[in-house]
Amino acid sequence: MESVSLPTLRRLPKYLMLLQSLEQQRVIYVSTTLIAHELGIEAIQVRKDLEVTGVVGKPKVGFVVSDLIQGIIRFLNWDNRREAFLIGVGALGSAILGYQGFREFGLDIIAGFDNDPRKIGKTIHGIEILDIVKLGNLIERMKVRLAVLTVPAAFAPEIAGIMIFSGIKAIWNFAPCHIKAREGVVIENVSLSQSLGVLTHRLSKMEQNYSEVI
Amino acid sequence: MESVSLPTLRRLPKYLMLLQSLEQQRVIYVSTTLIAHELGIEAIQVRKDLEVTGVVGKPKVGFVVSDLIQGIIRFLNWDNRREAFLIGVGALGSAILGYQGFREFGLDIIAGFDNDPRKIGKTIHGIEILDIVKLGNLIERMKVRLAVLTVPAAFAPEIAGIMIFSGIKAIWNFAPCHIKAREGVVIENVSLSQSLGVLTHRLSKMEQNYSEVI
Numbered sequence: 205m206e207s208v209s210l211p212t213l214r215r216l217p218k219y220l221m222l223l224q225s226l227e228q229q230r231v232i233y234v235s236t237t238l239i240a241h242e243l244g245i246e247a248i249q250v251r252k253d254l255e256v257t258g259v260v261g262k263p264k265v266g267f268v269v270s271d272l273i274q275g276i277i278r279f280l281n282w283d284n285r286r287e288a289f290l291i292g293v294g295a296l297g298s299a300i301l302g303y304q305g306f307r308e309f310g311l312d313i314i315a316g317f318d319n320d321p322r323k324i325g326k327t328i329h330g331i332e333i334l335d336i337v338k339l340g341n342l343i344e345r346m347k348v349r350l351a352v353l354t355v356p357a358a359f360a361p362e363i364a365g366i367m368i369f370s371g372i373k374a375i376w377n378f379a380p381c382h383i384k385a386r387e388g389v390v391i392e393n394v395s396l397s398q399s400l401g402v403l404t405h406r407l408s409k410m411e412q413n414y415s416e417v418i
Numbered sequence: 419m420e421s422v423s424l425p426t427l428r429r430l431p432k433y434l435m436l437l438q439s440l441e442q443q444r445v446i447y448v449s450t451t452l453i454a455h456e457l458g459i460e461a462i463q464v465r466k467d468l469e470v471t472g473v474v475g476k477p478k479v480g481f482v483v484s485d486l487i488q489g490i491i492r493f494l495n496w497d498n499r500r501e502a503f504l505i506g507v508g509a510l511g512s513a514i515l516g517y518q519g520f521r522e523f524g525l526d527i528i529a530g531f532d533n534d535p536r537k538i539g540k541t542i543h544g545i546e547i548l549d550i551v552k553l554g555n556l557i558e559r560m561k562v563r564l565a566v567l568t569v570p571a572a573f574a575p576e577i578a579g580i581m582i583f584s585g586i587k588a589i590w591n592f593a594p595c596h597i598k599a600r601e602g603v604v605i606e607n608v609s610l611s612q613s614l615g616v617l618t619h620r621l622s623k624m625e626q627n628y629s630e631v632i
Contacts, residue, residue: 207623208619210616213615213616213619213620214609214612214613214615214616215612216615217609217611217612217614217615218596218609218612220611221571221594221595221596221611225571225572225595243596244596244598279619280615280618280619281618281619281621281622282615282618284622286618286621295513295516295517296513296517298513299509299510299512299513299514300513302509303509303510305594306610306614309611309614309615309618310618311614311618349621349625350617350618350621357435357439358439373621373624373625374617374618374620374621376613376614376617380435380519381435381439382432382435382457382458384458388624390616390617390620390621390624392613392614392616392617394610394613395428395431395432396520396608397431397434397435397523398428398429398431398432399428399590399606399608400431400520400523400525400590400606401427401428401430401431401494401496401523402424402427402428402604402606403564403588403590403604403606404494404495404496404500404523404524404525404564404588405422405427405493405494405495406427406588406604407495407500407563407564407587407588407604408495408498409421410587410602410604411563411587
């Protein structure tokens with residue numbers, strides 16, 4: 205089985221969003237040329253990316269929108285609910301617990317964990333918060349494989365270690381620290397500070413250039 | 419003034435995090451070799467990236483940690499507070515309003531906007547929520563240049579249009595829809611679904627391979 209490139213994987217949800225909005229507008233067929241134009245991606249790239257889904261277009265008319273939607277969802281495995289634990293129920297962790305949107309992507313957070321006695325035993329957005337000391341044991345017993353990590357940076361490596369030891373296979377890491385990939389474990393680091401850094405630097409650079417022109 | 423590459427810009431906050439944790443451990447000097455090793459980046463790349471800050475290392479001992487921290491913060495313009503509006507006070511928007519961490523990066527959200535009458539006039543985490551119909555006017559009058567966009571995808575392009583027309587120069591877009599870059603406007607799209615897609619696909623692939631082995 206051929207491995208799919210990271211850029212292709214990242215573009216698939218983009219195609220999905222566009223296709224879903226086309227479906228809402230009751231569009232039946234779509235060409236790669238249109239997708240390419242809408243998203244500012246080369247048509248040949250779109251064609252190559254969509255090949256991985258196994259969905260085949262029809263000559264002259266293109267793809268059936270709903271087929272392509274199903275194909276991408278299947279490929280990303282978003283048609284299967286997947287149980288996950290969330291660790292670190294601070295501002296961001298609470299927000300993620302309350303955000304129903306991720307369920308569309310198959311993410312089913314079944315419990316939160318924290319070390320704060322004021323949070324343990326409480327229910328946030330219908331999800332129970334458990335004591336973090338139980339984390340390793342519950343990962344083993346409940347065979348949870350996916351974790352959302354929203355703890356402060358200082359705690360992240362240690363907790364990642366405990367989780368991986370207990371059987372976690374995929375970590376969605378929001379902690380502002382890079383967790384290194386390991387054999388047999390998938391880690392996706394989301395760094396909001398990196399993204400904001402790009403923005404603030406470019407904005408200030410643009411303003412400098414502007415004042416130089418004046 | 420030479421333009422800095424996007425990958426370099428994205429790595430700078432990573433260096434910063436590492437350096438801040440070294441500073442907490444009272445480390446005074448750091449070599450590019452150590453940074454490279456800790457972050458799994460080539461040493462020659464680290465050296466090139468850090469050059470943009472203008473901070474110069476000392477032969478044999480390397481960089482003074484605190485100098486490098488200041489250099490990166492200055493370069494990313496995180497030493498200047500920057501006023502911003504947040505648009506869309508849902509689950510994610512509220513979380514961002516409540517998250518003090520972004521202040522470290524110079525982001526100072528001074529008002530939130532929403533179209534929900536139950537939210538307008540309220541204060542969330544000390545920040546007032548205003549009626550979205552006032553958005554364009556207030557951008558002009560208060561000369562706000564930075565916006566955090568956390569509305570549903572369907573509203574994002576229209577609101578982005580209004581904001582840019584009124585004078586917004588940089589948009590940090592969390593809406594699950596791609597907003598195209600325009601002349602004189604910086605847009606940074608944060609797509610959580612793209613990130614989650616990488617994770618769920620790879621996890622399911624790994625599990626398939628595992629069961630094939632058995």
